[in-house]
Amino acid sequence: MRRALGVVLLVVVSCGSPKKGAWRPGPGDDLPQPARTVLVPRPEAETEAAGGFRVVVVLDPLSRQIELGLRVRTGHVDDPPGKEGLAHLVEHLVFELRPAGPGTPSFEERLQSIATGVNATVDLEATHYVASASRALAPRVAEILADIPRHATCAHIDRRVFEREREVVRNELHLRGDVTSYTLRDALTAAAYTTDHPYRRVSHTSASLDAITWEDVCDFLKARYRPAEMFLVLGGGVQMTRLAPLLAPFDPIAVEAPAPVPAVPEMAAVRARLKVEADVDDDLVMLVWPLPGRYSPDGIAGRTIAAWLGGALARAERKGRIGASRVGVFGGPRAPYMVATVERGDESADAILKIVVDVAGHLWDEIDSDNAFLVRQAAVRAIFDELVPESGRTRLLADYTQFDADGSLSSDVDRLGAMRRDDLAALTRRMITVDRASVVEVVAADGIAGKEPELRTGVAEPPGGTAVPDALGDELTQAWIDVSSFELGNGLEVVLAPTSFSPLVQARLVVPGGLADADNPAVPLYAALALAPPDDGPGVYGAAGLLLMSPLADYDVRVGAFSTTFEVSALGGWQDVVVWGLARLVRAGAYEPDDVARVLERA
The missing domain is CATH 3.30.830.10 (Metalloenzyme, LuxS/M16 peptidase-like)
Known part of the structure; x- marks a missing residue:
């Protein structure tokens, strides 16, 4: 060695x-x-294209790349019951847009020919399309992204790709998850949300994907992909004095008033007691508590409590008081929940619950007025740790724009400035109690049958490929x-x-x-x-x-x-x-x- x-x-x-x-x-x-x-730093600025299309700019003068993110205010919460996966399938089909007609390059093919990175994600309430390019090519990427608010209808998608993309979604689910992940995800959802909560959604299944029709896709695009439900985020090496070429493709888009945003009720304690079998190495106890909305006045405080609880439980583990543990935050932005997962060992679930609550009760004992600044600094670090990588930055800033009342990460910074030790202690006492917890006992077992999506192959490719022109290589800069x-x-x-x-x-x-x-x-x-x-x-x-x-x-x-x-x-x-x-x-x-x-x- x-x-x-x-x-x-x-x-x-x-x-x-x-x-x-x-x-x-x-x-x-x-x-x-x-x-x-x-x-x-407070790097955000906001402007509009000529027709009123909203644009958020995140400045990073040292960057030579520009990331363009198009946010659509729709996601899994808008899937009709029994047709879970519709929002995900629609996101795939948008990449097949051909506004210039059949036989021309698709939306994805045009982006891939000039962009240095292309991706899209679907969350509970948001769909985010993103592409990165050099400063020279960014206006051309903006022109392609503008096809979504201008042309995202079934009239510009070849119906023959519908079956193929549905199987792609099915196979993605198979590759990204297994029986255990779907079992635990659905159990945690049931432990965190009441049956009538908008976030109470089960995982996609083969049956729910099979139930989706072409007409469902067309109706979803018409209702959810309206310009009023979209905005653009520009990140990286954007120069405010040279915004015009990036905004020009969005200037002709007339924006009506957005539809009212459906209310998401504040989290209420479900107090569920569930037991599931899963293919895990050890028996687990998963303790679930509701948290304040991520962008609510107490949102950053709730995240801070979860982070410090994770560290406190790790110290309790090293002292032999509790089994191996981890703490995570899950769920949607307006109603997240915290999960403390502990290896059960010989302890009962109730005994572990009492230990975790006791650890939380002493979370702030060593924090006083002299070192309370450490808590605020830890929260600032967590925020910016996600924002440092250029890739994905527009998605995070779009979340602030969509869900934060003030529309920027600056509001989180302001909340941190007002964060006090006594307030954190009081919120911890309200949040983490025995009577507010849901308890999910996970029993280790092999070979559990579940609803893992079936992997299918052999779906026919629609006829008529298209040639995509090569990108202008001399315009691409590192x-x-x-x-x-x-x-x-x-x-x-x-x-x-x-x-x-x-x-x-x-x-x-x-x-x-x-x-x-x-x-x-x-x-x-x-x-x-x-x-x-x-x-x-x-x-x-x-x-x-x-x-x-x-x-x-x-x-x-x-x-x-x-x-x-x-x-x-x-x-x-x-x-x-x-x-x-x-x-x-x-x-x-x-x-x-x-x-x-x-x-x-x-x-």
Whole structure:
């Protein structure tokens, strides 16, 4: 086994321009405390095309790519009973639009010929079409996307593709899920929502897809794909002074008043007790509590409570008080729910419920007025951690536009500024109680039969293919960012790559050595998981390892064939702490075989 870390590359992505020769902590330096103030960018702007089509712009001046997202306010909640999967099937058929007539390239073929990325997603209340392109080609992508509000009707879709796309949807469901995932999903839905709640939807099935007709598709497009139910989100390297070419395809679209948005009732405790069998390794107890709406005044507080509860349960697990656990947030944006999943072991479901409620009752005991800023910083980090990647950014910002009363992520930032420890404690006491919980007991069993969609093949391809012209290759430019580098006194190379969009710092430590360097590939994997920064540094920097295990940071370890990567994401005010923690890995220089043995034993 290779014990020395060897040559190391550290990459830091920060929110400011790097300075050559910038100070970095040494092993004996008197280091400052992390900054309590976070400067959060407010990058959104809003405008309209000439006909009133709504456009949201998310600025990131350092990006050379533009992501265009078209949001349609419809999703699974609009599937008729017994025809679950209709919204998903319609999304597929929109890619078959041919406004110029039969024999011409389809909507998808035209996008694929010039875009660097194309995708679409369907959620409970939203369908999102997205494409990325260089600045030079973005206006042409905008012209193609505008075909959805202008031409999304059955008149521009070849009916012969209907059967084929229905089978594609069926096969997608087969590949993305299994019997267990469908069983647990439906059980959690029943535990979280009353029978008359709009989010109470069962999974697609072969029977529900078979029940969908061509006429259903046409009616759905006519009712749900109206321009008034759509808006455009532009992200990345958009220049406000050069918006006209991107908006021009949407200028002729006349927008009527949107239909009233159906109300989604606030979550009420269902208090269900369910037992299901599933193909899982261990018996589980899944505890379900309703949360405030994601974009309601208490929405970010509810998410914060879920995040800190996950950390508290992990600590309870290490003390042997509870089995392995995880906490997640699911459901729709206006009525989400939290699930705490715990390996049952020898405990009863009621005993586990009481332990989790007790842990939640002490969640904020160690937070006082002096360190309450940590909670707000953790929530800011969680928000921007999702927004850092350019790919998918328009989808997240479209959610704010569609569901937030103020229509922007700035409202979340404002709520965080008002977040107080006592308010979190009071909300925790109201949310996480024994009498508000639904309990799903999952019994481990093999070979459970369920309603997994049947995989079908051999659906005939409609006749008449089309030739798609090649993209103009010389117009495609690689997205790039300005970088600089310097070397620490110990020879460690640091590469700095700034971005103006996010207040986060991301640090990546790449170590030579991976799966190919050991006879047993499990050894370097578990060795990496056992490795953590030592805790003997000065002040708060001695707790760098603890930082990596808290909601203040996102810590990930990836072991490849020839290298191992340690990656940390935290707020910019913690930059020196993060760099210190990763540098301590280099200074430690080795991991101990006894530590690896303990990890292997637990695994």
